[in-house]
Amino acid sequence: MSEHDHASVDGLAVDHHFENADQQYQSAKLGMWIFLATEILFFGGLIVAYTVYRANHPEVFVFGHHFLDKNLGALNTVILICSSLTAAWAVRAAQLKQIGMLKLMILLTMLCAFGFLGVKGVEYHSKWKHGLLWAGSYHPHEEHEGSAVRENAEGVGEEAAATSAAVKQMEAAPPTAPAGPDRSAIPPAAEGPAGLAEPVVEPVDEHGFAAEPANAQIYFSIYFLLTGLHGIHVLGGIGAFAWLLMCAYRGFFDSGHFTRVDMVALYWHLVDLIWIYLFLLLYLID
Amino acid sequence: MTEIHLAQLLFARTALAPDPADGSFWMPPQVSTIAHSVDWLFNFILAISVFFFVLIVVVMVVFVLKYRRREGQTAESSPSHNTALEVTWTVIPVLLVIVIFFFGFKGFLDMATPPANAYEIMVEGQKWKWSFTYPNGYVDENLHVPVDRPIQLVMSSADVIHSLYVPAFRIKMDVVPGRYSKAWFEATQPGEYDLFCAEYCGTGHSTMLAHVVVHPPGEFETWLDKASDFLATMSPVDAGRKLFQARGCTQCHSMDGSAKTGPTLLNVFGRREKLSNGTTITVDENYIRESILEPAAQVVAGFEPVMPTFQGRLKDQEIMAIIAYLKAPAEASKGSSS
């Protein structure tokens, strides 16, 4: 069927089934907001799981969050906020037909996104090294003999139970205060670039670090589910921005058609917002 | 409150069950203290439903006949909106559902509140067998209870979610792994009643049946004493057979030679079995004991390591009885072969 373009005043191409450019833009915008609502509900399910578990077992979350590096989390938050700025700037550039600036802003946004994933990669790697993974693969590595870490809840596979109860050789890690009867020997903070990781443990109570509570692995399950799902959305965003870059190079935005930049930027702002909530819920528990 | 009692009386007269003990068109016999009120509510809702259903269908049929299109005739004009009518036919259903809700909630509260002196029986559901543990530690595959005495069931599952359902008592409660759930009842008539699993749990869901045996006054204690003593009163082989059936072994191990989830145990004693780790062993007392307590340790080749452990669930004497039962055909055949 032949495209019947209504070229209107500002040069925007209008699809044949729309009456005018405004209807087309409004439709795209409403559609994107509804999509964002579905994303909120999607993550909402995990947030509900978090809420239920934290309400019933607050000690698990207090314990678990010590293994997250607040500085890296804060860095990632700043990175994403900057990327939201560059994304918004990209929309403005497209509106003003500043194609060069548009391309630059898209690239910077993607750079920030990669940076975010890089930092997350560092954090994940550290967790993996210390066996602090989701429940089915949770094998925390202790530091040395005489650890006071309590056995995991029974029922975790034979291997996991043996691991947590037995003494294991610990791979190289920043030295921490010696383990005591009520102090966990697991190094609390992620290893990161020198100067960013916190080598000293922040005591939770006057006795120092509380002993590992039962079912501590649930915290890490929720951590990986939330940040993993978020990471997949960041990847999706990178793909969308790459598409926009391609469109920019093909001259698609030369006439001032900025709608798709606007839509992708909206999506990106939500990804940013969700991260801020994750930072608050997972990293800043006390 | 008197209006409610009056209403209950009126509906009791018109209830569809002439004799509660026989059951009715809709319901099984009423054999527990709450069955009567559940049936009453059912009939109350039924009466309301029948009334509205008949009303709707009759109106519909009358309108179709009366206002059928005829040649040259068009629809009479009539208002497409009538606030008084619309409010009325909204408010009346609202009041009716409030009443239904109230009785439903009240009945539920009775079902959820066991009396203080209830006799406690532990229940375990597993794929695909029920086991009932009496206060003296005896475990049976059926639920025996005394008549006219409140019974509290404390239930848990060994694997997936099951649900204990006794239609004659009108009780049902899900049986969940990792937590305890409770249900209570008081049986009012001696007899034997069906107990079903009411939450889908796999292959044997529809065969996960048990009987509820309600004993006449004085007979329950006699039964319990006799049954508990089975290790002393029965031969080891008979006791072992009883355990083999009651404790769920038959769900996965046949005694007719056919392989199910687990290998058949017909003539298993003395058999040479190839294990999943490649070695071959001869089935002896030790292997049987190990299979019961640490089933994943040495699994027969070709079978999945899915057998649950009975550590803590079978006493030593009971394990010995099972071993005796499994040995029995082998010993008999040993004696007869030359």
Added chain:
Amino acid sequence: MAEAISAPGGGAGVDHTASDDNYLTHGKGILSWLFTLDHKRIGVMYLVAILSSFFLGGVFALVLRTELLTPGQTIITADSYNKMFTLHGAVMIFLFIIPGIPATLGNFVLPLMLGAKDVALPRLNLASFWLWLTGATVAVASIIIGAVDTGWTFYTPYSTTTGTAVIPMTLGVFILGFSSIFTGLNFIVTIHKMRPEGMTWFRMPLFLWGIYATAIIQVLATPVLGITLLLLVAERTLGVGIFDPALGGDPILYQHFFWFYSHPAVYIMILPAMAIMSELVSVFSGKHIFGYKFIAWSSIAIALLSFLVWGHHMFTSGQSGLTNMIFSALTFSVAIPSAVKVFNWLATMYKGSIRLAAPMLYALSFLFLFAIGGLTGLFLGSLATDIHLHDTYFVVAHFHYVMFGGTVIAFLGGIHYWWPKMFGRMYSERWAQLSALLIFVGFNLTFFTQFVMGSHGMPRRYYNYLERFTAYHQASTVGSYILALGFFVMAGYLLHSLVAGERAPANPWGGATLEWETSSPPPYYNFKHDLRAGDPYDLDALRWDPEIKGYVRKDPGSVLLSPGEAS
């Protein structure tokens, strides 16, 4: 841009002659269909796909009912039976009834009712269809690699520990969920942004109110199903432990997540059906719908209230008494709007001029069957009785009365109503009446017996059953065969109409909504002229024209947008 008003035949505006160049013939070849952006073609493709799914789910049902002819094994083993009822449920719900009316009739009719050329986002519409195909393929593929035996509800821990193909099936359903979300999204945007001149919210046909309310649920509830299924997959592959008590998880949490979607989902099923009912009852009574505003508001109320009642599927799960009480009370609240709609439809028939054409036969069947379905919901919403009836055949009968006796019957009514518009052909009334009768009788015989079985304690999902339930099961199975026969008859006369049916006029039934203002079938561009909307139920504005054997407007200019009015 409005064109000058003139057309052959004297009747201004509407082209009554069925054109040989319509949306079906415009563009040839399979690629022109698979890559089409035309909502009408997408609707027809969905219709074929979804009715095929109904056939597949129906075959599974017949196998189940045949197995249940005798208590023990009849034709299949217990494991096969368990897979069969799981597949029957999953296929019927996720492949057939959830996309159901919105994807087929909604896609076809919505833009036409708005006098528009297409939905707001046609590419997204095509994407929805491809997602449906993909999800359905993955789900059906799971059948080939061993199928699933968890029941369509996938309760944990059974679903996280069983050896069957849970992951492909859940991934298939996950993809289908996106199809549903995008369809709903598209409809919301279209209704908000593309209503014609004169169509304020309360001048919109009630079919659109129903589709709109459905779309709200699709968009808000389906993502929760998505995350639930992802968690199930994560549990099975990684062992995240969220539903596994051995790892610190809670299996009941799964039920809350699952039903948070699946209860609103049943309103995704029934709201479009009720939407169709408003159109059918009005047109075939020759009268303005009674209580328009209430019906419109009640659709939105049902959509919103539907999110508050999921716990009534879990009264025996062990949740607290307070929780049970709250959910029971809210459940009754959502019953009221549905009941009042029934009264509104009956009032529409009062002093009408009723024609018993096939669509109306289905509308009347709906009133009968939905009344039973809805009223039996009262037994289940009430706590004391639900404890006894939960997980028995009473529940099975209840939901088949509302989903089949409600949604499917209304769907059939809608298909028969819009068939002439979609394909330009009339079907045989005689055969349609026979089919409707067979379906009505077969359905009641199949499912009414199940109420009695259930209240007597017959649990659901049972391969084996006690002797005393045999008569009920056998009666039910006989009913299912009669039901199947009715559908075969229907397939016969509908397919026959495509090749040999009488050509349909633009408006065979006398509807006043805008889809009747174009030819049957419509041209690919939908309308020759820009339209303005009047009262969608002003049926007096139409008169029968024996020359074309259809209805025409007494004042054709009334729906045309005059040049000065272009927005």
